[in-house]
Amino acid sequence: MSTFGLTVYIMIWPVLSALVLITLCTALVVDIRNAKKEGKSLV
Amino acid sequence: MFQFTTSSALLILLGFYGVTFLLTLTIGKKQENADGYMTANGSVGFGMSAASMTATWIWAASFYAAASSGYKYGLSGAIHYGFWGALMILFIYPFGRRFRKLAPNAHTLAEIMHARHGSSSQMVLAGSNIVGSVISLMVNFTAAGALVDILSPLSFVQGVMIAGFGVLTYTLWSGFRASVFTDFAQLVAMILAAVIIIPMIFFQLGGPTLFEEGMPNLTLEQQDFFSTTAILEQGAPYFVAVLAYAIGNQTIAQRLFAVREDLIKPSFITATIGYGSIVIGLGMLGLLALFAGVTPIDGDLNNLIPQMAATYLPPVMVGVLFIMVIGSLSSTADSDLSALSAIIMTDVYGKHITKNNPDPLKMLWVGRLTMVVAALLGVVFASLKLDILAMLIFVGALWGSIVFPVIVSLYWNRVTNAAFTTSVAVSFVLFLVVRFDLLPIEGAIAMFFELFAAVGGGVVLGLMAFGFFGRMAGLIIGLITAVVLVFFTVGFLREYTVLLSSLTAYGASAVVCTIMTLLSKAPDFDFNSIDQRVIEFHKEEA
Numbered sequence: 001m002s003t004f005g006l007t008v009y010i011m012i013w014p015v016l017s018a019l020v021l022i023t024l025c026t027a028l029v030v031d032i033r034n035a036k037k038e039g040k041s042l043v
Numbered sequence: 044m045f046q047f048t049t050s051s052a053l054l055i056l057l058g059f060y061g062v063t064f065l066l067t068l069t070i071g072k073k074q075e076n077a078d079g080y081m082t083a084n085g086s087v088g089f090g091m092s093a094a095s096m097t098a099t100w101i102w103a104a105s106f107y108a109a110a111s112s113g114y115k116y117g118l119s120g121a122i123h124y125g126f127w128g129a130l131m132i133l134f135i136y137p138f139g140r141r142f143r144k145l146a147p148n149a150h151t152l153a154e155i156m157h158a159r160h161g162s163s164s165q166m167v168l169a170g171s172n173i174v175g176s177v178i179s180l181m182v183n184f185t186a187a188g189a190l191v192d193i194l195s196p197l198s199f200v201q202g203v204m205i206a207g208f209g210v211l212t213y214t215l216w217s218g219f220r221a222s223v224f225t226d227f228a229q230l231v232a233m234i235l236a237a238v239i240i241i242p243m244i245f246f247q248l249g250g251p252t253l254f255e256e257g258m259p260n261l262t263l264e265q266q267d268f269f270s271t272t273a274i275l276e277q278g279a280p281y282f283v284a285v286l287a288y289a290i291g292n293q294t295i296a297q298r299l300f301a302v303r304e305d306l307i308k309p310s311f312i313t314a315t316i317g318y319g320s321i322v323i324g325l326g327m328l329g330l331l332a333l334f335a336g337v338t339p340i341d342g343d344l345n346n347l348i349p350q351m352a353a354t355y356l357p358p359v360m361v362g363v364l365f366i367m368v369i370g371s372l373s374s375t376a377d378s379d380l381s382a383l384s385a386i387i388m389t390d391v392y393g394k395h396i397t398k399n400n401p402d403p404l405k406m407l408w409v410g411r412l413t414m415v416v417a418a419l420l421g422v423v424f425a426s427l428k429l430d431i432l433a434m435l436i437f438v439g440a441l442w443g444s445i446v447f448p449v450i451v452s453l454y455w456n457r458v459t460n461a462a463f464t465t466s467v468a469v470s471f472v473l474f475l476v477v478r479f480d481l482l483p484i485e486g487a488i489a490m491f492f493e494l495f496a497a498v499g500g501g502v503v504l505g506l507m508a509f510g511f512f513g514r515m516a517g518l519i520i521g522l523i524t525a526v527v528l529v530f531f532t533v534g535f536l537r538e539y540t541v542l543l544s545s546l547t548a549y550g551a552s553a554v555v556c557t558i559m560t561l562l563s564k565a566p567d568f569d570f571n572s573i574d575q576r577v578i579e580f581h582k583e584e585a
Contacts, residue, residue, distance in 0.1 A: 006254045010245055010327050010330070013327060020316055024090050024093060025090070
């Protein structure tokens with residue numbers, strides 16, 4: 001594997017983790033809004 | 044190497060558990076109900092479910108083992124830990140949808156087995172879940188003790204006790220609801236730490252130039268992305284073991300029963316990606332250590348991550364890592380406490396002591412008392428510093444024995460209670476024989492087990508294909524895999540005891556369960572009856 005390939009191989013995981021974090025936080029906001037609208041607890 | 048002072052270590056730990064406890068106060072109810080305490084009434088949304096699934100599946104050992112694998116096996120090492128672990132979250136979801144369809148109000152998988160087969164199958168599953176969760180608690184408290192011991196002047200036992208008390212404090216009152224709610228915050232802390240720490244250490248070590256300078260530190264095998272050693276010693280046994288964990292672990296089943304039914308698929312897919320990226324990413328720290336020529340302290344690979352952090356990160360970031368590891372072990376430990384309380388509440392108190400007619404308030408207190416006892420056991424066992432690897436293998440095998448009987452029982456209406464329990468017992472005994480060399484694994488004996496292992500390989504891949512593509516695909520792929528594997532296992536697999544014993548557990552349980560079922564003259568089971576037998580324990584207020 002080339003140096004560039006290895007760099008991507010190491011750095012891709014924090015990038016993916018960050019994307020998951022954004023997805024989860026967005027989903028949480030939606031969950032909170034829905035729970036408020038329905039007058040229910042989040043969990 | 045950097046160490047916190049006693050007061051700063053205590054401040055971080057008390058701060059972490061204090062904030063977590065305060066978070067749970069925002070969802071606490073004066074009158075919790077039993078179903079909410081065990082499964083949050085099956086109505087948790089996508090964000091919370093996916094985060095909780097990810098946080099629960101990631102425990103402290105995930106980081107240490109992934110980094111160890113990266114250090115030991117080189118380029119493919121972290122993948123052989125994290126990728127298979129992630130895939131198993133994905134693997135369980137088609138079966139999870141079936142479980143939910145059959146028993147929408149279930150709290151535990153053992154409860155469904157009770158409705159399907161009766162007490163003995165239920166107690167086999169519940170018993171293995173209890174042993175597994177107590178071991179998991181012990182492992183996580185042990186990890187807390189080890190981390191505190193290496194990064195502060197506090198002792199191992201003090202670390203264990205703080206973690207045990209901290210987790211119990213915020214989980215005790217609201218149970219599973221508290222576990223899921225705090226999982227989100229704990230996962231956010233874990234992801235943030237991973238996102239910051241991995242690039243920081245990488246560039247501290249020199250960035251891309253590290254690869255050019257450090258390549259001679261890797262053996263040819265470690266430089267090979269398709270290393271056979273890595274596959275046979277790390278990837279395959281882990282793949283097989285984690286498959287069993289996905290089915291046999293009540294913490295996963297509990298989240299399956301908690302998420303809103305229409306959100307099972309997106310939650311599991313997101314959790315798969317989340318788990319894979321975090322764990323493989325932190326596993327890369329082991330690979331970086333290998334490139335940099337780092338030698339683990341005392342030769343113990345578990346020291347790699349704290350050592351890398353303490354050597355290459357500023358104190359603030361070591362604190363972030365400290366919180367990340369404490370967050371990961373706490374999120375799994377609180378899930379284990381919730382899992383254990385649900386099993387005792389449902390499978391012991393609800394089904395056996397009160398015969399499906401429990402007092403809801405008393406049931407709640409049974410759950411809370413269970414948590415206290417379980418936390419105490421976890422702390423005591425962790426303080427004894429038992430060999431956790433051997434225990435993990437033991438439980439993994441127990442669960443390996445139940446995977447086929449559990450799944451097939453919920454699809455095939457001819458499977459009997461006798462077929463379930465006998466197949467689990469026989470396969471577990473055969474596992475013990477191989478794993479602990481109770482017989483010389485050579486000649487005809489070795490071939491006997493290698494044939495079962497070939498069948499076991501077919502069972503693993505067949506079940507995966509069955510989950511996603513249906514019965515015919517499962518049968519065809521399972522059969523082809525088993526036949527092909529005969530040529531690769533016989534005369535060869537006897538050298539890899541861990542893999543041989545795990546696959547034997549799958550193969551033997553599948554063979555015995557199938558033969559006994561085919562020979563049975565019992566009437567076919569009506570799957571609709573499961574929903575009638577698996578009930579909610581609380582009544583909705585008018």
